[in-house]
Amino acid sequence: MLQKYLQLFERAFEKLTSLGGSNSTWSDYFTTVGTEFLVLLLGIVYIAAILAIIFIPVFGNRKVVQKIAKNDAYKKAQKLGTKWYEFRKKVRDIIVDIETNGYKYTSGLDLDSEFSGYKYDADLDAELKNVLNEYNITKYTSFVKNETSDKKKKFDKKAINEMMKEQHLDWLSWNESKGDWTACGDFKELGKIDDYGKLCRKFFAKCIAACSAIMMVYAIFVIPLVLMLFK
Secondary structure, rough: OHHHHHHHHHHHHHHHHOOOOOOOOHHHHHHHHEEEEEEEHHHHHHHHHHHHHHHHHHHHHHHHHHHHHHOOOHHHHHHHHHHHHHHHHHHHHHHHHHHHOOOOOOOOOOOHHHHHHEEOOOHHHHHHHHHHHHOOOOOOOOEEEEEEEOOEEEEEHHHHHHHHHHHHOOOOOOOOOOOOOOOHHHHHHHHHHHOHHHHHHHHHHHHHHHHHHHHHHHHHHHHHHHHHHHH
């Protein structure tokens, strides 16, 4: 078919170059113009066919992977894990502000105060509670000691450390170890994931198998088409 197209192209070019002769008629003109349009149209069809052959499997495989990922346990775990990293960063930033901006609380002869709490800051207290509420972590009612006394009020270091431990915020990764996630609000489901690596391998195996099957079916239809168009 490609050979016939090239022959048609050559014939159209010959008609175009011979049109200037003294024997040329309106019939020759319209035939030449019609042939040129036909050559142009077939050229566009060939270019579209080449682009389709290249991009259909690319977009097809992408759609298949997106379909698999939509309900896959690995992607759900990945999404929830990413959300946990965001939560961890927010809380850690607030705790750093409490420690550095508020510095260690000291008050007269109360020797225990230097080690048991940090200087109170109402804005940081509200910010910490808001972040916990944002992720539906409602277990903690207060991180403040001596709430009734403005002079002695301070952040409770022990309560903060317990919260950090219970929410696993001292971990580098949410799946680095087994832990109790029942008090972790939006992140309870992370405690039900036994083997994140296994979920990952299973997901990629499904994607490879599905894309391979699609490419095999695609090749069955496309290879004869390519031979017909370009031979």
